[in-house]
Amino acid sequence: MTQANLLEQVKAKKSFLCVGLDADRDRIPKDLIAEPDAIFTFCKRIIEATAPFCVAYKPNIAFFEAYGLEGWKSLEKVMDFLNINHPEIFTIADAKRADIGNTSKRYAKAYFEQLAFDSVTIAPYMGKDSVEPFLEYEDKHAIMLALTSNVGASDFQLLKTGDKSLYEEVIEKSRNWKNANRLMYVVGATKAKALKNIRTLIPDSFLLIPGVGAQGGSLEEVAVNGLNDVCGLLVNSSRGIIYASSGADFDKAAGRVAKELQEQMAFYLEQKGII
């Protein structure tokens, strides 16, 4: 999917919401657990209830891997369901991969070819040749960690490397990599104030912002500091949406929370003159 296609969706749905699919057998409604593929059914019903309000889905690969072969089967079914029923919605493999070039090529193959995701999240520590294999695919995107939402972000990402922080160095250096126009960046919602600075470094790049909701980030701060002239944001909520209710109405509750977030997002998009 091109970034232009994604922006069309943003305008059509008046939303920059990404729904995170962190499907956890310990948290999905008890009635569902007895079904043959409970994880897939849970994700399918979440998607059906939230698709009108979001522009992206972000399966969290760890939650599928944790169930081994069964988990991988569920992930394939979720991606088939999304690609058949909602080809207009942007998909993100939240995988935080990257390795030497020869190996990164294999991860790119897994997520872009095998599972047909539009994008995959990646970690920058191994540098340029660990990331570029993810940028070789036309109309696919790599979303690189810049400044994350967790406490440990301060361990290394905020270290001073000369007059910059490491996360600024990661952003600036990566702008010169091959096919850098296919790069997007992860910036935690809990770091909303740093967004203003990040927008001066990469005014045009799409940012994926996790951490609104369960992790404590504020949508208003993110929108005010992070929106650019065409939007340029994907704000993710996972647990706040998918576990909005632990009852049989979990999908309806998820739809309600997604709709509330979409309405708030519409307000910020209007305020900015984007819609």
Add this chain to the structure above:
Amino acid sequence: MTQANLLEQVKAKKSFLCVGLDADRDRIPKDLIAEPDAIFTFCKRIIEATAPFCVAYKPNIAFFEAYGLEGWKSLEKVMDFLNINHPEIFTIADAKRADIGNTSKRYAKAYFEQLAFDSVTIAPYMGKDSVEPFLEYEDKHAIMLALTSNVGASDFQLLKTGDKSLYEEVIEKSRNWKNANRLMYVVGATKAKALKNIRTLIPDSFLLIPGVGAQGGSLEEVAVNGLNDVCGLLVNSSRGIIYASSGADFDKAAGRVAKELQEQMAFYLEQKGII
């Protein structure tokens, strides 16, 4: 597996060799491709031929993920085969994972519980709370990227953060994390000279050294600079062993190369007075 068990193996086999299982359908012998599970059969025959000479196996998870569900099935079979037939051999999931705590827990579950690996490689960029979930398992280990073998290592790992390099900061900070005694570190063989410095920072830690062979690292340099009083090294070779021959004799050829490396390692272990 405890580090003491691993050291017993080192002495018994006079080896600190790790064989990397980067099984690639494009490179395994043509006769094998027709078999129902060629990837598993290839790995099994490599293991049977090399087990007398190595103390660890390192399946490269990307190479399995690239084949989707079939790849995951092969990986499970490889791990079952190893855990049943060679429970004394240390296993490393070369996965380079790490995410926010809640998600890292899931990756730990996937590799330590579901697939029963002894260890998993992890990336440090997200800091302490992204790594500690991997350190909660008794007798399991997390092997964290410090200084890698690829060209891109210089992009960030060698940046100066005050009077240290980022990779030194990663090593030093991590020594204070909970259960840090379960941490090992990845140091590329192509960075053999930095090993001397790393040994002053972490004299007692096990180091996983990839990059000997196809990537150009020298075993001699690694042994001289990296061995500590009890060994403290696992040196990995992947392509140099598993693709030593592209013919029907691939397993015999792999065994021969593994034996040669083991004999060189025995020499360095003796020289150091470890055996």
